[in-house]
Amino acid sequence: MTLHPHNQSTPPLEIHVEVTTTLAADFTGGFERLVRSTLIGLQDSEAGRHLTVTPATWTGGGYRRLTDSELAYLGTHPPGGTNRRRADRYGALTPMLRRVAALPGVGPTREYVKNQRRRWMVSPAMKALNMGLPRYGSVWFDLEPSWNDPEPRSELLARLRAEGVITAALIADVMPELNPQWFDPNQVRRFGDWLQAHLEHSALFVCISQRTADDLQTVARRRGFTGELNTVVVPLGADGPRKSTETTDLPEEIGRYLLTVGTLEPRKNHEFLLDAFDRLSRRHDDLGLILVGRQGWLTEDLADRIRAHPLFGRRLLWPDTVDDGQLAWLYENAFLTVAPSLYEGLGVPVMEALRYRSPTISSTGGALPEAGAGCTSEFDPEDLDALCVMIERHLLDPEHHRELVERAEQYEAPTWSDSAMAMGDALRSLSDVSPIDFPSPGMTE
Numbered sequence: 001m002t003l004h005p006h007n008q009s010t011p012p013l014e015i016h017v018e019v020t021t022t023l024a025a026d027f028t029g030g031f032e033r034l035v036r037s038t039l040i041g042l043q044d045s046e047a048g049r050h051l052t053v054t055p056a057t058w059t060g061g062g063y064r065r066l067t068d069s070e071l072a073y074l075g076t077h078p079p080g081g082t083n084r085r086r087a088d089r090y091g092a093l094t095p096m097l098r099r100v101a102a103l104p105g106v107g108p109t110r111e112y113v114k115n116q117r118r119r120w121m122v123s124p125a126m127k128a129l130n131m132g133l134p135r136y137g138s139v140w141f142d143l144e145p146s147w148n149d150p151e152p153r154s155e156l157l158a159r160l161r162a163e164g165v166i167t168a169a170l171i172a173d174v175m176p177e178l179n180p181q182w183f184d185p186n187q188v189r190r191f192g193d194w195l196q197a198h199l200e201h202s203a204l205f206v207c208i209s210q211r212t213a214d215d216l217q218t219v220a221r222r223r224g225f226t227g228e229l230n231t232v233v234v235p236l237g238a239d240g241p242r243k244s245t246e247t248t249d250l251p252e253e254i255g256r257y258l259l260t261v262g263t264l265e266p267r268k269n270h271e272f273l274l275d276a277f278d279r280l281s282r283r284h285d286d287l288g289l290i291l292v293g294r295q296g297w298l299t300e301d302l303a304d305r306i307r308a309h310p311l312f313g314r315r316l317l318w319p320d321t322v323d324d325g326q327l328a329w330l331y332e333n334a335f336l337t338v339a340p341s342l343y344e345g346l347g348v349p350v351m352e353a354l355r356y357r358s359p360t361i362s363s364t365g366g367a368l369p370e371a372g373a374g375c376t377s378e379f380d381p382e383d384l385d386a387l388c389v390m391i392e393r394h395l396l397d398p399e400h401h402r403e404l405v406e407r408a409e410q411y412e413a414p415t416w417s418d419s420a421m422a423m424g425d426a427l428r429s430l431s432d433v434s435p436i437d438f439p440s441p442g443m444t445e
Contacts, residue, residue: 014138041420064129079323136164147194157201164435168204173345182266211367232426237416238351255286256335261349265296269340288315331356347371355413359404
């Protein structure tokens, strides 16, 4: 997926985008959709004008261009990830293994072993795709969550900048800095090191919401960077199939259902929504709750609670590997889509729900009000009574419910094409940056 613009009198700006983590993912989550949709969108002659975009992946000893099959894979959106964790195979040993995995030295050791294995398996054909350092004046853009990538950014970005390569990063959120209790220690450490390196070296920060841009500036100041960051807010897309092409069979006990979409992790606040469902399901025997999302980190107790729930498989569903067609159907037929998160860097599921005309209630966490664009009803993500009252009024008052349906019908969904156009504009702005003496946007006084 080397993307070439039309013939121009001036050479295009070379953009190198690492996709190591995205290639390794056999599912579509929020970040995976963002990366793939952006790269697909930049193939458009207008969005990608004056740019040559080359995805790259880590080999264990350096970077290489992608194979044809890898490029084709980046052009697809596989189903969402499984809601079963690999570590759960180990039964009673699982808690101990997770504690070991969280030790500070274990993550880097595991990465080293994986990198050595990759190095041993590289074929001559793959070696032909190897890249040296990007050329002087080109751009290295961290579009994916590259704090999980093997090459430490403290080393890579310094080396790139010394060679006259401009660096930039997409910032979806800075939650590991603001709320480290929601993440395991390795994630917090890796993200912090990654962010520090970009604050020291990068010329552009592409943010997915104004809230994220503001929070990034706050965190930078906490870290001692007093300069004003060069941030650009790029809207994300919410488009998919206009109508679902398939139906999903639900248990007969479900009449009206609440839908929530997102990986199970602490900030998503699924426990809070499940508490509300437990209250309301006793009073409304047709009410269901459908959770769409794979199991993430620090949610073992929640996953156990869901699977052991007396209504699990009947009125409480947690389907595995939901694809785009199934998700569209679930949005279209939901009584309410609920976004209970304590914080979101934006909240694409809210945008998707509204795009499918699903009446949506959303918490005030983070940038969720930005995502809702005035077309949702909002609640405090820590006020359980308020959420229950809000949902029950919709269950009991058809006219009140219809008002929220009408608000959803007024929503104008941004597209991934719009997002790619804005991303292309942000990247093209780096054509005016000096590769040698551009000031670090986070430079301390």
